Amino acid sequence: MRISTAQMFNQNTTSISKGQSATNKILEQLASGKKINTAGDDPVAAIGVDTLRQKNALVDQYVKNVDYAQKHLGLSESKLGSTETLMGSMREQLQRAANGSLSQSERQMIADEMKDSLEELMSIANTKDESGNYIFAGNNTNNPPFAFDNNGEIVYSGDSGERQSIVASGVTVGTNVPGDTVFMNASNPLGDYGVNYLPSQQGDFTVDKAAIFDSAAHVEDTYTFKFVDNAGVLDLQIEDSGGAVISTVPNFDSSNPVSFNGIEVQLSGQPVAGDSFTMEPQETVSILDSFNEAITMLEDPSFADSPQGNSKLAQLLNDIDSGQNQVSAARSIAGNSLKSLESISTNHAEEKIVNDSALSMLEDLDYAAAITEFEKQQLALNAVSSVFGKVGSISLFDYI
Incomplete structure (x- = not known):
């Protein structure tokens, strides 16, 4: 079989190029510390590396x-x-x-x-x-x-x-x-209504509860509670915002709750004839408003140790x-x-530790193996270069 000079030259240059390419690839890996620098290095592993990096x-x-x-x-x-x-x-x-x-x-x-x-x-x-x-x-x-x-x-x-x-x-x-x-x-501690104690109050009492117990029967309004003297007996009259009496409780006893229009009201203490207070819907209270009202009350001498002031203070x-x-x-x-x-x-x-560990297994370089491979590639490249140099220098004229 006869090999032409051109064919021999091409084969040797191809071998040298491949050797240089393999050597350069290993040098890149040694420089980066990664065995996968491009998807072409290992397409399957590259997909795994990309997925882990996204995670x-x-x-x-x-x-x-x-x-x-x-x-x-x-x-x-x-x-x-x-x-x-x-x-x-x-x-x-x-x-x-x-x-x-x-x-x-x-x-x-x-x-x-x-x-x-x-x-x-x-x-x-x-x-x-x-x-x-x-x-x-x-x-x-x-x-x-x-x-x-x-x-x-x-x-x-x-x-x-x-x-x-x-x-x-x-x-x-x-x-x-x-x-x-x-x-x-904040939730209204009374329930669903707030109470306004009036300056005319003389009895020592507070409202402990004003809550809706029957929403179907409930009529939302501002109500006025009036305690009246009925032949020496204390009665309670409840009026709506229009002044109409909607309920009367004869011989009022503060230990018993008062129910009307789906609302239940519980008092403690003892009101006297002539006392009254109003009640209007109020679901929540504000801690800031409560302190602000307390300051206003303390600055007003009329509240000092008065029945109205004591009731208001208890509510606050x-x-x-x-x-x-x-x-x-x-x-x-x-x-x-x-x-x-x-x-x-x-x-x-x-999770980051697990991902990094998996990434390390896929892309981190084994330096010992890479250096060994680099030396093998260098040796092979040197051998090919040496042979190519010697064969390339042979001439027919040396034998004539």
């Missing part, structure tokens, strides 16, 4: 979302803890003011202390995060959620929005607690207790979410 990218995004949620919920939980402490102190101040032996100037001093505490409480309710967003404003994070209006009443300008963060596949966590949920919408203390429970519940929600995020974060870390 890790998704886990990394989840981890960022978890960090964001933890940061904001941690701030909320901390501020709610401060709120609980401050509210407890304010409640103690209000109870101290209930001492009938205090002078008006002493009550005013307590009112001034509570004013400072209320300002601090408002400051907490208007807390900003690191980006300048108000954390208790719902979705309306650009404006302070709580403020005093021109009448000195506290208004909420945020909303009930709860921002959600996706922290795992199919799992979302709220990253904020809306301010109305925390400070505004109950409202404050309900508000404290509401704040505690909101703090518990934030705390429980933080615990869940800790568990989710641990799961993500474990």
